[in-house]
Amino acid sequence: MTAKESKNTPHAIGKWPDQETALEAISYAQWIAFGPFVFQATVVMRDRGLLDAVADAGDEGIGVSALSEATGVSPYGVKVLLDFGSSIKLVWRKNDRYVLTKTGHFILNDPMTRVNMDFTRDVCYEPLAYLDESIRDEKPQGLHLFGNWKHIYEGLSSLPEQAATSWFNFDHYYSDRVFDEFLPIVFETPVREILDIGGNTGRWALKCFTHAPDVQVTIMDLPGQLAVARKNIEQAGFIERFTEFPADVLDSTQVFYQGADVIWMSQFLDCFSESDILGILKRAVAVMRDDSVLYIVELFWDRQKFDAASFSLNAISLYFTCLANGKSRMYHSDDMLKLIKSAGLVIDRDVDNVGAGHTVLRCKKPDTI
Numbered sequence: 277m278t279a280k281e282s283k284n285t286p287h288a289i290g291k292w293p294d295q296e297t298a299l300e301a302i303s304y305a306q307w308i309a310f311g312p313f314v315f316q317a318t319v320v321m322r323d324r325g326l327l328d329a330v331a332d333a334g335d336e337g338i339g340v341s342a343l344s345e346a347t348g349v350s351p352y353g354v355k356v357l358l359d360f361g362s363s364i365k366l367v368w369r370k371n372d373r374y375v376l377t378k379t380g381h382f383i384l385n386d387p388m389t390r391v392n393m394d395f396t397r398d399v400c401y402e403p404l405a406y407l408d409e410s411i412r413d414e415k416p417q418g419l420h421l422f423g424n425w426k427h428i429y430e431g432l433s434s435l436p437e438q439a440a441t442s443w444f445n446f447d448h449y450y451s452d453r454v455f456d457e458f459l460p461i462v463f464e465t466p467v468r469e470i471l472d473i474g475g476n477t478g479r480w481a482l483k484c485f486t487h488a489p490d491v492q493v494t495i496m497d498l499p500g501q502l503a504v505a506r507k508n509i510e511q512a513g514f515i516e517r518f519t520e521f522p523a524d525v526l527d528s529t530q531v532f533y534q535g536a537d538v539i540w541m542s543q544f545l546d547c548f549s550e551s552d553i554l555g556i557l558k559r560a561v562a563v564m565r566d567d568s569v570l571y572i573v574e575l576f577w578d579r580q581k582f583d584a585a586s587f588s589l590n591a592i593s594l595y596f597t598c599l600a601n602g603k604s605r606m607y608h609s610d611d612m613l614k615l616i617k618s619a620g621l622v623i624d625r626d627v628d629n630v631g632a633g634h635t636v637l638r639c640k641k642p643d644t645i
Contacts, residue, residue: 317360318383319397324349326357327384330367330376337373388632391442391449392588395595398442403598410598418598427601429547433500448479450575451543454631455483461627461636462538462571467491471536473525473560474544478505478518485514494519496533525556534563542573547596549603550615557619564641570621572637573630576609580633609635 296304307314321327325347330338338346343354358374361367366380382389403418410417416427422439425431435443458480462470467488472480475495484491495505495518502520509518521533526548539560545553560570577589593605616623616639625638 313360314364315393315396315401317357318364318366319393321357321361321366322383322393326354326361327366327376327380330358330374331381331384333373333375335375337370337375339373343374388449391446394442395446398439399446400595400599404594407594407598410602413602415602416597416599417602422599428599429498430500433504444477447476447543450632452479454634455480457631458542458571458573458636459483459487461625461630461638462540463488467538469494469536470538470540471496471521471533472540472542473497473532473556474541474547475505476501478508480540480542481505481509481518482512482514485509485512485517492517492519494521494533494536496521496523496525498522498524525559526552528555528559530559532559532563537565537568539564539568539570540573541571543575545572545612546574546606547600547604549601550611552603553612553615554618557615557621561620561641566641566643568640570639572612572616572639573634574609574612574637575606575633576612576635577606578608578610579628579635581629585633612637 326343326349329343329346332338333342340351340354340358343349343358344351347354349357358367361380362369362374365377366383367374368377369375376384383393402421403416406418419425419428419431422428422435423431432440432443462484468490469492470481470484471494473496475481475493475497478495481493481495484493495502497505497520499522502522506515506518506520509515519533523530523532541560545556548556557570564570575589577586580586580589589606596602596604596606613623616637620642621639622642623637623639625636627636630636
């Protein structure tokens with residue numbers, strides 16, 4: 277998004293500092309200062325049905341009494357929330373009635389926005405209070421609010437129900453919905469066996485099983501995640517083509533599964549620090565044959581089409597800081613490319629903007645190019 281395109285946003289996102297007026301800058305500063313108010317009020321207006329009721333009223337709008345009757349929110353609650361809603365451009369006042377704005381429409385109806393908001397509320401909001409300690413210690417100091425784990429991946433199967441639902445909805449939204457676009461890339465040439473490292477619930481494996489009737493898939497992941505994947509794959513009737521390989525990739529003594537002609541790492545490496553990524557890639561190289569390929573799929577914040585996408589990815593980095601492991605992030609592509617080279621791999625295919633802004637990197641050993 278160019279500076280010109282973002283001129284009318286409340287934040288002047290995308291402008292270089294010397295293009296911002298003082299009024300724009302100080303106005304944006306207030307959005308930052310009251311950011312938690314913006315978020316919490318928006319969630320309440322969405323979940324208490326206020327925005328739905330305003331939307332149902334259409335261009336005629338709806339008044340306080342009717343909103344209170346429709347939602348069960350007191351007249352005071354309607355006024356204090358919807359008046360703030362007009363300040364943050366979710367609604368606008370038409371005489372004594374409220375009318376939904378385009379932003380309010382997207383808060384209600386856009387799946388990406390809903391997934392992001394639920395993830396922020398149910399998973400990240402309280403742990404973010406420990407951001408300073410997490411930065412200082414390079415440990416996810418907000419994680420203790422959910423459990424006594426070294427990193428969140430140990431406890432995914434034990435998260436409270438609402439947090440788990442929002443975590444997996446978030447993860448699946450940015451992976452599952454684009455799996456169909458990855459399939460033609462991976463299966464451009466015949467594939468015998470895929471090693472899916474960090475396969476979570478097995479959804480990519482299920483896509484592969486359906487797409488290619490002879491392919492075998494091995495998922496290498498923590499035992500808790502493998503149990504979920506096994507259940508899903510068995511229910512789908514593909515258990516005969518599935519192998520599980522329990523492993524903690526952070527254990528530097530762990531030897532990776534050998535024999536696959538394709539190694540798949542989809543939105544996996546961003547879960548680790550740069551030093552851990554290098555170690556993971558080197559151990560992957562150690563089990564690659566000359567004809568093996570390694571696919572790395574990531575959302576790089578510098579390769580996004582829109583400022584809002586880069587903004588969102590850099591925000592998600594703070595989830596990794598406070599909850600995941602205290603050391604990882606959504607990476608700049610240059611950082612990842614350097615690590616791939618240091619691991620002894622070369623990239624023979626680099627495709628941007630697959631699905632929801634994903635980059636697909638196909639890597640091989642250098643003497644096989």
